[in-house]
Amino acid sequence: MTKPLPEVRLDPELAKAHQAREDYLAQVQVLRGDVRLTELAKAEQIEAAWLGYRTTVAEASQVFWTRRQERLQALEAALPIGPNVPDDTPRADAAVLHQAFAAAYQQALDAPMEQLPQRYTQARRFGDDLTARAVLTASVDRGSRAVVEAWTAEAPEREVAMAEAMELRSLIHGGVTTDALFVSQAFGASELDNKPSEVWQLPRLREAAGVTR
Numbered sequence: 001m002t003k004p005l006p007e008v009r010l011d012p013e014l015a016k017a018h019q020a021r022e023d024y025l026a027q028v029q030v031l032r033g034d035v036r037l038t039e040l041a042k043a044e045q046i047e048a049a050w051l052g053y054r055t056t057v058a059e060a061s062q063v064f065w066t067r068r069q070e071r072l073q074a075l076e077a078a079l080p081i082g083p084n085v086p087d088d089t090p091r092a093d094a095a096v097l098h099q100a101f102a103a104a105y106q107q108a109l110d111a112p113m114e115q116l117p118q119r120y121t122q123a124r125r126f127g128d129d130l131t132a133r134a135v136l137t138a139s140v141d142r143g144s145r146a147v148v149e150a151w152t153a154e155a156p157e158r159e160v161a162m163a164e165a166m167e168l169r170s171l172i173h174g175g176v177t178t179d180a181l182f183v184s185q186a187f188g189a190s191e192l193d194n195k196p197s198e199v200w201q202l203p204r205l206r207e208a209a210g211v212t213r
Contacts, residue, residue, distance in 0.1 A: 004071075004164070005067060005068065005071050008171070008179040008182050008183060009179070009182045011064060013060040013061070013063050013064040013186075014060075014064065014182060014183065014186040014187075016056065016060045017056070017057045017060045017061070017186040017187055017189075018185075018186055020053050020056040020057055020060070021053065021057075021189050021191060023053075024049055024050065024052070024053035024191065025191070027049045028046055028049055028050075028196065031045050031046050031049070032046075032198075039198075039201075039205055040202075040205040040206065040208075040209050040211070042198060043198035043199060043201055043202050043205055044202065046196050046198045046199060047196070047198070047199045047202060050191075050195065050196055050199060053191070053192070054192055057186075057187060057189075057192060060186075060187070061187040064183070064187070065172070068168055068171065068172060069172065071164075071168060072165060072168040072169060072172065075161050075162070075164060075165035075168070076140065076165055078158070078161060079136065079140065079148070079151070079162070079165075080129075080132070080133050080136060080151070081133060081136055081137040081140060082101075082133065082137060083097055083098050083101035083102075083130070083133065083134075084129070084130075084133060085097045085098060085101075097130070100130055101130055101133070101134050104130060104131045104134035104135070105134040105137055105138055107134075108134055108135045108137075108138030108139070109138045109141070109142070113142065113144055116135055116138070116139050116142075116144055116146065116147050117146040117147055117150055119131070119135045120132055120135040120136060120139070120147045120150055120151075121150060123135060135147060136148070136151060140169070143166075143169065143170070143173070143175075145166055148162050148165075148166060149162075167179070171183070
């Protein structure tokens with residue numbers, strides 16, 4: 001299993017994105033005040049600073065999300081989800097088991113959310129592992145904490161790992177949380193998409209200077 005990740009607000013990739021923004025804004029301010037530069041040179045250097053900022057943030061964002069996807073996959077690997085058909089199961093038997101799991105999974109997807117814990121508990125009570133796994137799988141996919149909590153209650157040591165997994169899943173799938181706000185502020189700053197005014201002027205400035213690109 002991958003190592004636990006730092007808290008979102010303390011993640012170095014967010015810090016990198018925030019620092020890149022500060023450096024970019026400071027650099028643009030200096031360039032705009034540099035009277036030694038021609039308008040064309042100033043616009044080109046500001047464009048380079050803007051593109052560099054975008055690249056830095058894009059790379060930081062990719063690392064941030066990749067690590068969290070990998071961590072979530074590692075945590076959820078401990079969850080008994082999926083059909084769990086052994087590789088050495090005869091092909092005909094495996095097909096039947098997969099079909100039965102798919103049907104139970106679809107029923108869990110279609111069921112009211114509040115019924116899922118009861119369905120899981122009932123399946124566990126009667127030793128119906130296939131249905132229990134299908135309900136748990138559907139619950140994870142639907143973001144239901146109740147069934148995951150029922151599973152973790154069977155072994156207290158699961159609690160911390162599954163709480164982390166649910167938080168990661170919420171963050172990755174767009175949940176509205178404080179962590180999501182921190183991520184948005186770092187990787188979705190308005191300056192990333194707001195092309196500096198000087199950059200808009202580059203075609204005109206290059207044409208006036210006889211520069212072709």
